[in-house]
Amino acid sequence: MSAxxxxxxxxxxxxxxxxxxxxxxxxxxxxxxxxxxxNGAGKSTLINAIANWSRAEPKISGTIRMDGDDISGLAxxxxxxxxxxxVPEGRGVFMGLTVEENLRASADPDDSGRKAYxxxxxxxxxxxxxxxRANLGGSLSGGERQMLAVGRALRMAPKLLLxxxxxxxxxxxxxxxxxxTIRKLVDDGLTVLLVEQNVNAAIExxxxxxxxxYGRVLASGSVADMKDDPRIIEAYLGxxxx
Amino acid sequence: xxxxxxxxNGIIIGHAYALVAVGWTMLLGAARLVxxxxxxxxxxxxxxxxxxxxxxxxPYVVAVPFAVLVGALLGAIMQRxxxxxxxxxxxxxLMIVTLGFGQALEGAAGLAxxxxxQTLASPFQAMNFHxxxxxxxxxxxxxxxxxxxxxxxxxxxxxxxxxxxxVRMVAEDPPLTRLGGIDISRVYMGIFAxxxxxxxxxxxxxxxxxxxxxxxxxxxxxxxxxxVVLGGIGSVGxxxxxxxxxxxxxxxxxxxxxxxxxxxxxxxxxxxxxxLRPDKLAASGNFAR
Numbered sequence: 141m142s143a144x145x146x147x148x149x150x151x152x153x154x155x156x157x158x159x160x161x162x163x164x165x166x167x168x169x170x171x172x173x174x175x176x177x178x179n180g181a182g183k184s185t186l187i188n189a190i191a192n193w194s195r196a197e198p199k200i201s202g203t204i205r206m207d208g209d210d211i212s213g214l215a216x217x218x219x220x221x222x223x224x225x226x227v228p229e230g231r232g233v234f235m236g237l238t239v240e241e242n243l244r245a246s247a248d249p250d251d252s253g254r255k256a257y258x259x260x261x262x263x264x265x266x267x268x269x270x271x272x273r274a275n276l277g278g279s280l281s282g283g284e285r286q287m288l289a290v291g292r293a294l295r296m297a298p299k300l301l302l303x304x305x306x307x308x309x310x311x312x313x314x315x316x317x318x319x320x321t322i323r324k325l326v327d328d329g330l331t332v333l334l335v336e337q338n339v340n341a342a343i344e345x346x347x348x349x350x351x352x353x354y355g356r357v358l359a360s361g362s363v364a365d366m367k368d369d370p371r372i373i374e375a376y377l378g379x380x381x382x
Numbered sequence: 383x384x385x386x387x388x389x390x391n392g393i394i395i396g397h398a399y400a401l402v403a404v405g406w407t408m409l410l411g412a413a414r415l416v417x418x419x420x421x422x423x424x425x426x427x428x429x430x431x432x433x434x435x436x437x438x439x440x441p442y443v444v445a446v447p448f449a450v451l452v453g454a455l456l457g458a459i460m461q462r463x464x465x466x467x468x469x470x471x472x473x474x475x476l477m478i479v480t481l482g483f484g485q486a487l488e489g490a491a492g493l494a495x496x497x498x499x500q501t502l503a504s505p506f507q508a509m510n511f512h513x514x515x516x517x518x519x520x521x522x523x524x525x526x527x528x529x530x531x532x533x534x535x536x537x538x539x540x541x542x543x544x545x546x547x548x549v550r551m552v553a554e555d556p557p558l559t560r561l562g563g564i565d566i567s568r569v570y571m572g573i574f575a576x577x578x579x580x581x582x583x584x585x586x587x588x589x590x591x592x593x594x595x596x597x598x599x600x601x602x603x604x605x606x607x608x609x610v611v612l613g614g615i616g617s618v619g620x621x622x623x624x625x626x627x628x629x630x631x632x633x634x635x636x637x638x639x640x641x642x643x644x645x646x647x648x649x650x651x652x653x654x655x656x657x658l659r660p661d662k663l664a665a666s667g668n669f670a671r
Contacts, residue, residue, distance in 0.1 A: 195557050220563035228561065236554050237547070245547045247563030296563055 142169035142331045143206050143223060143299035145190070150202035152182075152189045152355075159185045159198065160355040167300070167333050167348075172326040174346035174363075175335045176376065182355035183335040184229055187302050190333070191226035192216050206300060221250045223299030229308060229335075232289025235278030239269055242277050242292055249297040256297035265321060266291055283314035290322070301325070301332045307341055319345045339376035343367060386516050388637045389630065394522045396629020397529040398588045400622045402602065403609040404532060405457075405580030411616030412553040412573045413468050416477050419460075419484030420581060421603030425596060426487055427453050427582030428589035429495045432502045442504045446586045450579045457578025461571045468570060469556065484599060491596040504590035525587040532580065533622050540618065549573060553616075605645070608652050 147165040151158060160182040167173045175183050188194045190204055193216040204212045206224055214222070233242050243259045263270035266287040272280060280288060286306050293301055303322065307315040315338065323345040326332050336342040342349070349366040351359040359369055366372055406420045417423075431449040435442060460483065461468075467476050509520035540546035551559040552569045559566050609628055614620030631651065632644050639647070 191561075193557065193560060215565075216560040217563050217565050220561060226561055228558070231555065231558065232561075234551055234554050234558065236550060241547060244544075245551055245562055249563070292562070 142329050144169050144208070145224075145300055145331065145333065146203075146205040147190060148203045148205075150186070150189060150204070151200070152185050153199045154196065158355065160189060162186060162202075162352075162355075162357055165350060165357070165360075167331055169331050170326065170329050171347045172323060172332045172334060172345060173348045173350065174342040175333065175350045175352055176337070176339050176342055176372075177352035177358075178375070179337065181352040183337075183352055184304050185355070186352065187226065187304050187333065187335045188228070191219060191224060191302055193226055193228070217247070220296055221247060223249065223251070223254060223297065224302070225293045225296055225298035225300070226302040227289045227293050227304060227306065229304040233277040233280070233285050233292065235276060237277055238274055239277065239280070239288055240273045242288055243269075243295055246292065246296045251297075254297035254299060257291070257294035259295070262291035262294060265294075282309045283311065283318070286310065286314075286318055287321075290318070294325075299331065301330055303332060303334045305335055305337060307336060307338045315341050339372070383637050384515055386514070388633045390516050390518055392630035392633030393626065394518065394526060394629070395632055396626035397526045398584070398625075399605060399609045399629055400625025401525065401529040401532060401584040402581060402588060403606045403613070403621045403625055404536065404584070404618070405577035406606060406610050407613060407616060407618055407621040408536070408549075408573055408580070409577040410610060411618065412549050413570055414471055414473070414553075414616075415464070415468055416473065416480065417460075417577065418477060418481040418603060419487060419599075420480075420577075420606060421599035421601070422484035422487040422491070423453065423456060423578060423581045423599075424585045424589075424602045424606075425594070425599040426456060426491060427585030428502055428594045428598075429491055429500070429596065430582070431586045431589075432500050432594060433495065435503070442502075442506075442586075442590075446583070449582045449586050453582025453585075454575040454579040456582075457574040457576065458571060460578065461567075461574035464574075465567060465570060469566075484603070488596055488599055495596055497596065499593035499595050502586070502590045502594055507590045521587070521590055528583070528587055529622075532583070533618070536618055545569075545572060605648070608648055612652060612655060 145167040147162060150160060150162045152160040175186060177183050185198070189198065189200045192200065192214060202212065203210060206222070211219060211222065211224065234245065237245060240259065243262055249256060268284055269287055269291060272284060277285065277288060290306070306318055310318065319341055322332060322334065334342065334346060343363055346363055349360065349363055350357050351372060359366065359371060402424060406417055409415045409417050427449045430452045431445040434440065434445040434448045464476065464479060467479065504521050506520035506524050511518055511520070540549060548559065548564050548569045551562065551564070552566055556566050609621055609625045612628065613624035628648055632648065635647050636644050
């Protein structure tokens with residue numbers, strides 16, 4: 141159920157403006173890798189480009205490999221069927237569909253050997269969704285929507301899950317529940333690339349971190365090493381962590 | 383005034399409006415596409431059925447599915463032509479190109495079928511029913527029943543099938559639909575083909591009442607536009623109610639005032655609703671209900 145992701149020489153541009161220039165990014169199978177950085181650092185642009193998905197139409201170049209296969213330029217819906225699943229920032233659910241319809245609404249994966257979560261599996265992971273299964277996506281709280289978005293992604297049997305700011309707008313308790321659930325999925329074998337502005341929360345669950353600034357990787361390494369990096373302490377963790 | 387007869391007339395006309403509008407409503411609700419070529423597609427449906435009967439000698443009931451098939455193909459061609467504009471939601475250009483598409487269809491139909499009025503002969507048009515003070519034809523009854531069946535089938539398809547769910551997803555958020563592993567160009571193909579098939583089906587049922595002309599498309603598009611807008615701009619159920627309401631209004635206004643001013647009165651009604659209740663006209667997030 142795990143996948144290895146290798147990104148090389150990725151460039152994402154909107155017109156003449158280069159938003160992301162990442163020479164190398166690696167996600168080993170069964171690990172949780174975090175991408176952190178300030179607002180506008182290019183985190184969402186990076187993760188969307190890996191999934192070849194965007195509401196705008198940026199120009200993307202570079203090589204993206206999943207388990208050694210070059211998947212650069214494949215359409216977003218084909219990547220989903222091959223096991224690369226993005227949960228985008230903000231609106232990852234359909235407001236006009238019920239919770240149950242949201243969970244049913246997906247194509248079958250290309251490889252039937254991959255483990256797709258059943259709707260019951262998703263309800264077991266997020267019990268509050270079961271109580272609200274007949275409610276419209278638009279009537280859910282922010283936390284419930286994020287759970288539903290992750291649940292939708294799991295229904296499509298991902299090998300590699302890309303999560304864009306799942307904690308945004310959530311209460312601290314909800315952030316903790318969500319990230320612990322994601323960590324549990326990784327411990328069960330899923331590979332996850334997590335974009336997160338909440339660095340304190342990301343450090344609690346990730347194995348490896350990439351620090352992005354102005355679209356470039358400023359630093360990367362294991363969480364243990366990165367926690368002691370003065371650039372991260374100064375910018376994100378505050379003096380008390382030093 | 384024979385009130386029961388006018389009410390029956392209104393119900394028949396109203397169902398005709400609703401049936402002609404249903405494809406456009408789907409296109410607008412799911413693809414956000416204002417298709418000003420809709421009336422000419424109606425005209426093509428009627429003429430294809432007429433031509434098929436003349437060329438093959440086969441009866442009306444065989445010409446109907448043939449015209450529906452040609453309508454679906456025409457819709458599929460539209461999808462190929464307009465997909466990029468649809469995806470980018472370039473609405474002004476879409477309006478212009480669909481208007482141009484309609485004019486091109488009208489010109490092609492003029493060349494292919496000639497300028498003379500023709501009659502799409504249905505055997506059901508000659509079968510009359512008299513129930514007390516009320517009179518109608520089998521064609522009228524068939525058209526009302528078919529309209530109700532189409533709307534019920536559409537309601538079922540949108541809310542109870544996986545393709546219907548995909549259509550509702552595309553209607554709400556096309557980019558997000560891709561992340562469900564769904565190829566949205568195929569969903570759009572289904573929507574456009576339905577638009578073409580539905581308007582051709584409507585033409586084969588409604589057109590036998592009057593002579594058909596290759597120039598009749600624009601008149602059709604005008605009244606259908608009113609139905610689509612008053613129905614809630616892309617609401618399937620709303621377009622049925624709006625079609626029926628305008629049909630009844632048309633019949634009663636024609637009988638009480640004058641048929642000559644009916645179109646003007648319908649547009650006055652449209653303006654009044656748009657000015658007084660614009661909030662009710664916005665396309666809702668759940669067009670399928």
